[in-house]
Amino acid sequence: MTFKAKLLHTAQKNQSLVCIGLDPDPRLMPALDVFEFNRAIIDATLDLVCAYKPNLAFYEAQGIAGLTALQKTVEHIAGRVPVIGDAKRGDIGHTAGAYARALYEVFGFDAATVNPYMGFDAVQPFLGYKDRAVFVLCRTSNPGAADYQDLDCSPAGAGHARRLYRVVAEKAREWNQGDNVGLVVGATHPGEILEVRQICPRMTLLVPGIGAQGGSLEAAVRYGTDASGGGAIFASSRQILYASKGSDFDRAAREAADGMRREINSILSRRSAG
């Protein structure tokens, strides 16, 4: 089954476009080990999400123990919900192949995020995995994103701006021959979500930055979903994982995830009614 089919199946079954970013931060989480924390979050939210998205940085920061916990986390999910390895990797072709093996074969992710700066051969090895997906960073949710992604790369005399993230979206569309490419567009930039959605009407968009980063859910959902009201994954991490610092953290996470799920669904039904 392709990633898109798996995502659609889960999103429909759970009536959800919510993705939980599994980013265990020892300074914020209750005194549990990383795997126990993730397991509690997963068990409390499995019927409310369309995907999970562990960011590898938080596991690497805890060394071998953290990476072992990541493996156990993917094994615990056991294919019940698609898992996106948020790794933002990118390297020359030969080396990118090793990253693709690590993310898809060793860790067993259904999808991975990659960084486009090194161009086509940094992404190509990921495209060869027809049953997985690769999400290319396009317009990210952080303040520094503007440093390069907003640079105007229009040909001289074009008369209109063509920002770098737009070039990235257009190239991703070319690279998407296997229908397994998606784009990362941060919720903090609704105008850019709309623009990218217009360039790639049928591509899956991964939209981080909901919640803690301050992105508006309303605009992200209106602009990010495709004509069918799907095709987008809205990721939130801290707002759900750390909804409570007490022993009820899993119940609080469930409530926060369900709240976000309902809010997205309500925006979607207003949109289709309007």
Add this chain to the structure above:
Amino acid sequence: MTFKAKLLHTAQKNQSLVCIGLDPDPRLMPALDVFEFNRAIIDATLDLVCAYKPNLAFYEAQGIAGLTALQKTVEHIAGRVPVIGDAKRGDIGHTAGAYARALYEVFGFDAATVNPYMGFDAVQPFLGYKDRAVFVLCRTSNPGAADYQDLDCSPAGAGHARRLYRVVAEKAREWNQGDNVGLVVGATHPGEILEVRQICPRMTLLVPGIGAQGGSLEAAVRYGTDASGGGAIFASSRQILYASKGSDFDRAAREAADGMRREINSILSRRSAG
């Protein structure tokens, strides 16, 4: 001691600007485990190099065992030669902090490579480690590099091209308040090395792509070194690691590394004589 001081010390002691890319590929290396292979290469070349540069992709592709071998490799080098973690990471500020902790504190690298696409806050947490260095990808050695890095980002009507890698070099210069920023410029693009060296006359350049990737050593050394004949690190991996596929692989690696070291030194003495 700062990374720059440590690098200078080692380069002078070993009379070498050679960096060996420790990229263990099971399809190319003799039937040894990763750590045993690395140990043999290190023991055979420790007095011939200015740095080692393990690329994390090759370790991650072998899962927990590979990452454990990477840790043991850094421990085996034990500070005798600076080690650059070639990870090409990049993420939003909060998460980039976790990557910096992973690379500098958990793995204990003296320096790390980062990807600039996400802008300043993706690099900032690395800058806070005053005794380490961060190498920002600028113009990479792979064919796809041109896809984005060569895009012209000059302001409208500027009348001259200002390619993206040039903007990256200029920003890296701004970010270099702590004298701990370097740039990655591939040996396959000598003209770009010269251009970047002119923008950043005193910055350390990490120049991969020597050997297997076909970059010219002569041009890379002439353009990449600073006015003192140093300030540059020339990295080669496959040409050294896999110089022989037999049981004499370590001796063959020593010969290949020494050959490259002598060739660089001879280019440098011709340059200072000329």
